[in-house]
Amino acid sequence: MNNGRFSGTRTYIFANWPRFVLLYLGIVVALIVIGVSAMRGWLSFIPMTTAVLLILIYFIATGIWEARQRYDFDGITPHHVLFDMGQLPATERFAYVDLGLQTPAIGLSRRLTTGRIIVIDIYNPQWTVSPWLVRWRAQQPPPPNDPRLSWREGNLGLLPLPDESINTIMLCHVAGEFWQEGDRMTLLQEAFRILKPRGQLLLAESVRSQTNWLIRGVTGFSLPTADYWHKRLEQAGYRVRSHKNLGGLSYCIRAQKPTPAEAQQLSFTLEF
Incomplete structure (x- = not known):
């Protein structure tokens, strides 16, 4: 049994890996779209894609925070x-x-x-x-x-x-x-x-x-x-x-x- 400081968070992420993988892939796609848009001058795409990027990052961060609060010893447990x-x-x-x-x-x-x-x-x-x-x-x-x-x-x-x-x-x-x-x-x-x-x-x-x-x-x-x-x-x-x-x-x-x-x-x- 892994009793490390973040063991509960790690277990939660592995158990919910499809959710986190999809969010991560969404971040990668958003970054690519922003880069391509900047190079080709499609400036109208950048604000919308940036907003999507921030939302995806937000949900990854809150998911990790929830896991830490519920399953790691220094959370709300x-x-x-x-x-x-x-x-x-x-x-x-x-x-x-x-x-x-x-x-x-x-x-x-x-x-x-x-x-x-x-x-x-x-x-x-x-x-x-x-x-x-x-x-x-x-x-x-x-x-x-x-x-x-x-x-x-x-x-x-x-x-x-x-x-x-x-x-x-x-x-x-x-x-x-x-x-x-x-x-x-x-x-x-x-x-x-x-x-x-x-x-x-x-x-x-x-x-x-x-x-x-x-x-x-x-x-x-x-x-x-x-x-x-x-x-x-x-x-x-x-x-x-x-x-x-x-x-x-x-x-x-x-x-x-x-x-x-x-x-x-x-x-x-x-x-x-």
């Missing part, structure tokens, strides 16, 4: 923010639901002493259709042999833990990778099943924001809003306790599973 929001001690045993990225879970394990992370890989190409996940997973070496990490296979409808068996579950940019809303709800409800009463779900997702619009362009408008995730969590039975907006790049939520008495009281209040 939403998985570490979730860890802090949950006030997890170094002796905690918790579940980290993953899509085979490994890097965040390994980073969190370094904050534990006698604690343990149960990493549950729920990747399925029929449910998570992003091609970059396939390429990221292909770059991963075998999981490290670390007593603080336990690696398991699961799926969004069956997390391999008994009912009400764990205090904390972390979903860091996982639920949003499932393109069907029903699949997202299935995952949230399955996490609810294995949580103990008063247990907490720590969730981070990309949401519709000015930052994500500036990074992703028009595709940023397709992201769910922060309110969307609040409503989905409440629909699944959780009570949202706190949230944190990480500069518009990532939105973190701490939600709790109520006790039966609290759930009954909440139901009574809503009916009233």
Whole structure:
């Protein structure tokens, strides 16, 4: 496992290489057009092509910046923010639901002493259709042999833990990778099943924001809003306790599973 300063950024770029290659080729073509236009006196082409060139450079730079913020240790690292929001001690045993990225879970394990992370890989190409996940997973070496990490296979409808068996579950940019809303709800409800009463779900997702619009362009408008995730969590039975907006790049939520008495009281209040 490469633990260098920019290892997360490098992995992200390799996983998204078609996007970066197309942007790079676009820059090369734009430079050629500008050079040819200058030599042949086609001055009207230069301003327009220069504008295209700047846009292409901008999207390469913002893509690299996003990767560094999400996956390198000196970025915003939403998985570490979730860890802090949950006030997890170094002796905690918790579940980290993953899509085979490994890097965040390994980073969190370094904050534990006698604690343990149960990493549950729920990747399925029929449910998570992003091609970059396939390429990221292909770059991963075998999981490290670390007593603080336990690696398991699961799926969004069956997390391999008994009912009400764990205090904390972390979903860091996982639920949003499932393109069907029903699949997202299935995952949230399955996490609810294995949580103990008063247990907490720590969730981070990309949401519709000015930052994500500036990074992703028009595709940023397709992201769910922060309110969307609040409503989905409440629909699944959780009570949202706190949230944190990480500069518009990532939105973190701490939600709790109520006790039966609290759930009954909440139901009574809503009916009233």
